[in-house]
Amino acid sequence: MRTHTPLRERILVAIDAGRDPISYAGIVGQLALSTSIKVASFDHEPGASSSPQVALVVAEAIDDERLSVLRRIHRTTSAQSILVIGSITEQALLPALAAGAVGVILREQATPDHLESVINVVANQGGHLPPALLANLLTTVGRVQDTAPASRGLAFAGLQEREVDVLRLVADGFATDEIAAKLGWSVRTIKNIIQGVTTRLQLRNRAHAVAYAMREGLI
Numbered sequence: 001m002r003t004h005t006p007l008r009e010r011i012l013v014a015i016d017a018g019r020d021p022i023s024y025a026g027i028v029g030q031l032a033l034s035t036s037i038k039v040a041s042f043d044h045e046p047g048a049s050s051s052p053q054v055a056l057v058v059a060e061a062i063d064d065e066r067l068s069v070l071r072r073i074h075r076t077t078s079a080q081s082i083l084v085i086g087s088i089t090e091q092a093l094l095p096a097l098a099a100g101a102v103g104v105i106l107r108e109q110a111t112p113d114h115l116e117s118v119i120n121v122v123a124n125q126g127g128h129l130p131p132a133l134l135a136n137l138l139t140t141v142g143r144v145q146d147t148a149p150a151s152r153g154l155a156f157a158g159l160q161e162r163e164v165d166v167l168r169l170v171a172d173g174f175a176t177d178e179i180a181a182k183l184g185w186s187v188r189t190i191k192n193i194i195q196g197v198t199t200r201l202q203l204r205n206r207a208h209a210v211a212y213a214m215r216e217g218l219i
Contacts, residue, residue, distance in 0.1 A: 011123045012040040014052035014079060016069055023058045027084065030112045037119055042077065053123045055079040056115075057101070060086040067099045074100030074204065080122045084110055090133065097211030100204065103128040127207040134173065159197065159213065166193050167213045170206055 013031065017024035031037050040052045055073045059066040062085065073081050082103035083096055093104065103122045105114065109130065118128045159167070162183075169179045176194075180187045194206050203209045 010038040012052040013054045014042050015056045017058040034116050052079045054119050055081045058084045062092040070099035102207035171210045
């Protein structure tokens with residue numbers, strides 16, 4: 001008897017391009033041929049089985065209006081936000097991460113394949129930053145880290161040293177199993193540490209925890 005392999009459910013993606021309908025249409029066109037993604041609306045139809053898992057927030061640059069959109073998505077939905085932006089500096093990145101963004105894609109790199117790849121990563125609780133931006137950010141953070149006070153194993157923002165060690169490696173782009181190998185702990189321990197930080201400080205996910213630690217000058 002022939003069995004059928006069930007089709008994988010597509011990732012629902014909502015798009016907020018503000019007052020830029022051309023950008024909205026462009027993103028929809030980029031995703032049109034994807035077999036793993038379906039463009040959806042935040043105002044889902046009655047009877048729909050699920051809400052968007054990922055939100056693409058499109059902008060030319062970070063401003064108060066786009067930060068407000070990120071915060072609103074963070075507060076009122078369960079979607080993970082990706083910022084699709086013309087240009088951004090490491091100084092502007094931290095407010096975006098604090099507002100809820102877990103991924104950043106530069107417009108010039110927003111090919112269909114790249115969009116689909118990052119959306120899949122974020123939908124699976126990962127994060128993404130352009131390599132050049134990440135390198136500049138870590139350089140800036142490294143300078144701050146040299147002056148960040150800590151004593152008796154407890155950082156001034158309420159993070160233990162081992163929590164800071166884990167978040168620093170998360171910020172460097174290492175996966176959970178790689179962090180476990182580097183620190184000599186089990187994967188379960190690393191997961192428990194990250195879960196403990198996000199729960200205790202009421203943070204949304206690991207990317208939000210990294211943004212919090214960066215904002216406090218801990219990593």
